[in-house]
Amino acid sequence: MRVLGMMSGTSLDAIDVALVEFARDHDDPSLLRGRLLHLGEEPFPEDTRDALWAVLPPAPADVATWNRLHAAVGDAFAEAAAAVLAAHGGADLVATHGQTLHHGVRVDGTVHATLQIGDASRIAAATAVPVLHDLRTADVAAGGQGAPLAPLLDQLLLGGQAHPTAVLNIGGISNLTLVGAGDVLAGDLGPGNALLDAAVHAATGRAADLDARLARTGTVDRTALATLLADPFYARPLPRSTGREHYDGQYLRRMLGEDSLAALALPDLLATLVELTAVTIARGVAPLGARRVVASGGGIRNPLLRERLAARLAPVPLVDADELGIPADGKEALLIALLGYLGAHGLPGTLATRDGTAHTGASRPVVLGALTPPHALRHLPVPRSDSTAAANAPVDSTPVGRLLLERAEERA
Ligand SMILES: Nc1ncnc2c1ncn2[C@@H]1O[C@H](COP(=O)(O)OP(=O)(O)O)[C@@H](O)[C@H]1O
Ligand SMILES: [Mg+2]
Structure with a gap:
């Protein structure tokens, strides 16, 4: 399954993108292989960034402004996705983190709500590829911090x-x-x-x-x-x-x-x-x-x-992730692509601890993300015509135990 992962962090510096071909190892289904087809950054439009800077806390912002930004960030991600897919081949799924507008932490440290914007329907419309989005709220609903997702x-x-x-x-x-x-x-x-x-x-x-x-x-x-x-x-x-x-x-x-x-x-x-x-x-x-x-x-x-x-x-010692074959700049976009793969297969995006809770503090690990359009992956896996995945392969719901990266990408 080929997944485009897209991420913009709190720095608002760029939209990080990672196009990854995921495939289970033939002999060991718990081993997931991730071929990095493209890692890069797509520009975050300056006017949208400035508008976001202007409304981020503690600045007051009305609902109309947030609504407009939800669409504008969606358009920015849609443009980024379309550009990557046009240049590097299609994908079976786009996974998008969007832009965090608010992460609501109570005084006792628990999280009551988290909001990421960037309208997924616009990304789906621009790419004709199903989009998995809203990757944090399921964990928050289960009592977790909704963060960090990297573990x-x-x-x-x-x-x-x-x-x-x-x-x-x-x-x-x-x-x-x-x-x-x-x-x-x-x-x-x-x-x-x-x-x-x-x-x-x-x-x-x-x-x-x-x-x-x-x-x-x-x-x-x-x-x-x-x-x-x-x-x-x-x-x-x-x-x-x-x-x-x-x-x-x-x-x-x-x-x-x-x-x-x-x-x-x-x-x-x-x-x-x-x-x-x-x-x-x-x-x-x-x-x-x-x-x-x-x-x-x-x-x-x-x-x-x-x-x-x-x-x-x-x-x-402080070691660069790059030295271990892990892309230091594209790691978060790779993470989002992985969460896309897991979500699409109904596999949790958080880790279980020994007592059965999730690493985020949630009562249990949960499947992350919402899918638009909602029916898009019902025949999963949908081998694309140029995909190496065998046609009619069974849906692989074996928990993933290890990810092996293979670098095939050119750096943008
Ligand atoms: N050459 C550099 N010199 C100083 N700071 C840098 C440099 N390159 C990156 N940064 C810092 O890294 C930030 C972007 O980091 P990034 O991992 O993309 O954060 P985020 O996940 O919040 O988007 C920039 O806003 C800047 O603060
Ligand atoms: Mg960034």
Whole structure:
């Protein structure tokens, strides 16, 4: 089954895409092979990004604005999907995460609701391919955090290791999965790039401090760092999740106070925020006994953050996911493609722990996603004419135990 996975994280920097051909191993049906046909980024239209930035918390937004953005984000994803499928061949399924508008965390840390926008009907209309979407709400309905979703992929790729590995992704928010040490443990660790990007954007209008050019010229403000580290979020046990509702455009003002924030020069503020991300990740990893940290996400492309994180983690080594054959930039889109494959086969998208609950804290692992049009996959698997899948193969509902990646893609 060929699946196009599409993801846009809290950074709003691009639509990440992964076109993957999934097939069960002939001899071992619990082994899933994923051939990476294409990994890349499609542009996020600037006007839609600006409109999203303008309505993200704590800005007030009316329902009409959200409705318009639901369609606009749907169009952006539809255009991205159509472009990838036109250039790299069709797919049996498009799986889309969409854009998180709101992730509602109660004061006690439980999640009451989560909302991803990006109208799936528009993607289906533009591609004539069925679309699996809304990948978090089923877990929230079962009492889970609806996040992070990466652990299933992390477990299938790295769970067989002899030593515990911490799998880290530094997007807008940083999150972590511990595999290879009994039950998978996972959660969001802290701000990742979100506060950095917001501070640069507020001061310069630019989306990010590219290559940490500004942060490198600054000095960490120890008082401000200590104040930021006092956020009770860091003391919450895993699984925990967070988002832009917490690390919003007013977060630094609230935490540091208007005057102290104004007194910080931009490079010093950025240096302090880089250190905050490095420290919160290192503190999250420290108690887990991981032998190494395997990292992905845009944050590892920030050279100063990488350096500071490696220094804070030492002697635990920081390894690029790429070095293990896992695409560091396309990992989240690959994850969405995998969730598409699993959802289409009626297989859960979260992991079971020993007591039968899900890694997200839900009462049980559940099948994730909603399908449009709803009848599209009833004859699954539908071998496409050029697919290698044998015609009339039985629907493969064997749980997947391992994912083996094969790289056939060209990088866009
Ligand atoms: N060369 C770089 N220098 C500094 N920061 C970078 C660089 N490349 C990527 N980033 C950071 O990574 C972010 C994008 O990471 P990504 O993993 O796509 O996050 P998300 O999943 O939230 O979309 C950018 O917003 C930026 O903060
Ligand atoms: Mg991104």
